[in-house]
Amino acid sequence: MIRKVFGLVPAEFAHLTPKLLAAIIAQAVSQAVAYVLLVPVLEALFGDDLGRAWWWTLAMAVAVGAVIVFGYLQATIGLRIGIGMQRGLQHRIGDHLNALPLGWFGARDAGALSRVVVENVREVQGLVAYLLAKMLTSVVVPLGVALGTLFVDWRISLAMLVAAPVLYVVNRWANRSYGRSDERMHSAATEANSRVIEFAQAQPVLRAFGAVGSGNRALDGALRRQRTAANGLVLSTVPGLMVFALLVQAVLLVLVYLVVGRVTDGAISAFAAIALIAVSSRFVEPLNQAAQLATALRSAAAAAERVNALLAEPTLPESDSPVTPGAPSVVFERVEFGYQAEDPVLSDITFTVPAGTTTAIVGPSGAGKTTLLRLAARFYDVGAGRVEVGGHDVRDQPSATLLDQLSLVFQNVYLFDQSVADNIRIGRPDATDAELHRAAQAARVDEIVDRLPDGYDTAVGEGGATLSGGERQRVSIARALLKDAPIVLLDEATSALDPHSEAVVVRGIHELTRDKTVIVVAHRLATIAHADQILFLDGGRIVERGTHAELLALDGRYADFWNERSRATGWRLEPAPV
Template sequence: MIRRLIDVVGPEQARPVRRMIVALVVGAVLQGIAFALLVPVLEALFGSDPDEVWPWLWALLGVSVLYGAAYYWSLLIGFEAGATLSRSLHHRIGDRVAALPLGWFAPERVGQLGQLATKSVMDIMGVPAHLLRPLVTSFVTPVTVIALMYVFDWRLALAATLTVPLIVLVYRWSTGLSRLADVARSAAHAETGGRVVEFAQVQPVLRVFGRGPVRSGARLDDALRTQTDASRRVLVTGVPGLVGFVLVIQAAFTLILLTGTYLALDGGLGVAKLLALLVLAVRFTEPIAETAVLGSTLRTAGAALDRVAELLAQPTLPRSEDPKVPDGNAVRFEDVSFGYDGKPVLSGVSLTLGEGTMTALVGPSGSGKTTVSKLVPRFWDVDSGVVRVGGVDVRDIDPEVLMSRISVVFQDVYLFQGTILENIRVGRPTATDAEVREAARLARVEEIVHRLSDGWDAQVGEGGALLSGGERQRVSIARAILKNAPIVLLDEATASLDPENEQAVQDALSALTAGRTLLVIAHRLQTVAAADQILFLDEGRITEHGSHDELIAAGGRYASFWAERSRARDWSLTGQVF
């Protein structure tokens, strides 16, 4: 566990942990020496000249003082190590999550990440605070005691040594019994966490469709029952191991007791020395017995370390050892193929987004339009082919340099819990208030601010829940405007806006096209028709490309698409009131 702990916190933050381990080992050795000094103390007290006890008592007092100093030192280092662990683990988890490809973020990861960043981190923080001391003591102190027993009587020391392999064997057996059950329990906890989040998020949908508390919570109830069953299995499988480990510890002490009694009856060992050595034998078995009580906690902490280590071992998108700087801001796809979990989405896609031009990507749902927009900022690596920005393969560009050139507004907008002003400033944290408000004005966020009592300081809620879908979209567009990147990717950016605000935002976005590369995924007719070029994507392939007039004249799929959208625009609802 100690090695895994050091691996998880990383070499930079491992120093306080190592210092604490050194302090604990020193303290455990001193504790073992203090226990061993009880032998000559008791032997002198029960001997013919009790005054001989004083040198041993002074020695015992000196060792006890040193032990107290080591104990105090380890406590101070333990607090430092705990704080370091919390900070280091959250940073390492956050850095790893930020570097993982988006394909890793499946829906079930929500509960797993939530448990990882909260409960698992707290479990690991408990290692230096509560577990390292008894863990080190349970091994180092008995070893010290056995070593010093050889000084006083090698026969009893040998009897104690012979019990060690059996103790280790039973300990491994007892921990192995519960290991698989612990894994199942951890998975059940993660599943339950995800179901709780899901149950809270979909309340509007459940209530609109008349799903009462009993029916709507069925999946959550199933997850809770699974969690309960998993916890019960941990208890059932753990009890036999716990009982077996305690029994073998008692058997070890009994063997030492019988050996000592035999030697005393045979006349080879004095009674006073026997009593002192039996006290030492108790101090040999007692620390080991404490590990039985800590067994469940140790397994929990070990499982938490395994989960964090597994996350930190997840492969990130590789970085080029010799990164190149793009020359310009044109985007090219060269025979690109890509799929999710082996299911192909794009096949042989080649396209060019000219610098300073606007390209509209059109096609039926599921044709791969959003995937194209996510391959440009390298959220995934392509399966084959090349995506280039400024003539350079995106895999050869430093990720920070690549992302500094790209602003993205996706269809599904997420806002961070905070104020409207803070959420816009995410686009460029160094921007002045005047620059933030100008971007907000262009995206028509000012209208939202004026309607809210707290103005710019109005809270948006978790994920932007306190704003409407269109309002969240406008805040997201304001971010992109504020970032002022040379490449802009818009995935249905105006889908949630009313016609008046759509026109205002479209005018603001049009101002960005000068000297910029603009990719728009949209179904709105005005947006599509204004593009310099239109690419029609169908079943993962570019089947048509050209200007709006050229594609209409060609009479292909795009022309049908345009005709359908034109008819839909003229639809109206009629009804009769009785």
């Protein structure tokens, strides 16, 4: 466990870990020496040998001084490592998350990820900053006291040396079920966190369908399972702690019995016996503390396992070779892909999007249209074949080089809980206010800003909750316009918008795609008809390709799709006959 925890210490603080361990052990040894020296101090003091008493007292004072000095060192070093570890580890996790394929996030719960990044990192930090010193002290002090007592009476020392491993074994037995209970508690708490977030974010839907309060079965069930898991954790921990505590007290009674017996035999003085009883209590106290620490230690160990498991998730290989992009074209060559190896989504996909042209991708839901866009942006790596952007395989380009060539506008727009201006500037943080305003005006975001209380400085809420769907889409187009990349990947999302919002967004899209290379998952008939190339995708394969006129003349799948869409655009409500 300790090796895994120290493996999480940032490199710039790694040189401090040997110093921390040395300071902890030195403090614990000094503490044990101070306890054992109580025996000769009391014997000399009450035996009227003041000369020896002064020397033993001086030795004891040196040991106590060492405890203070090494205690200060281990506390400051531990805090320094712990604080640096929290900051460095969270940055490391953030960098790792940035390198993970997007598909990894789709299978993960946001609540679980949040617990690892925040709570589990804090637990690991606490283990280094605080718990490690207590844990090592609870081992070294009893061992030091037992060995030191050997110079006073070997029988009492032997009893201590036998009792310590027995207590350790009992402690392991008493806490053997904690790991399973802690994992159940972690899962239940993660689900409860997610349900609470969901409850806060989905209030309109919940209220519309009466699923609030006791009507929200998902939230109630998650909270109930969390309470059950918490009770299970207590029930699996407390009985073992009680048994261990009773055994520790029994060990203390046995040691006191042995000390009294040695006095009765005349082997040691009454003054030495008093000191040995005090030393015996110092022997069992760290052991008792170890039992109380066991729960926290196991929790921290489980947290370290989760953090290590997250950091062990395989990332997309990153090229470090500089690449100079060529003409802004996109090429798919015999591409095979599946989110899971045994379940292919795309098969034998081959097409070229020449620079400055528009390719529209159409087809039924689930055909793999959006997946094609994500492969072009290297959100995933292909299973077979290759994808080229700017004349180079996307796998051979550094991420920054690849993404500099792309502007992405997807269906699900996510805005950060920041100002409108900050959300538009995400693609170009160094953009001037004039450039930002031009992009916002082209996307008609200025119409939104005029209605907001603080203009461009108005916070949009988590996910852009204070804006409508059409308004969020306008902001996403503005950020793409501001980036001004030569290739646009567009998952057009106007079908769910009202006519006014759709018209505004479409004008923004036309501005965005002017003189650009465009791949668009098309929903609007006008976009489809004016594309230089249309790909009809079904079942993960391109079943038809050509221009609009060529595909209509073919009278195949695309023609059926076009006719259905054309009929749908002309529907209207008729008054019911009286």
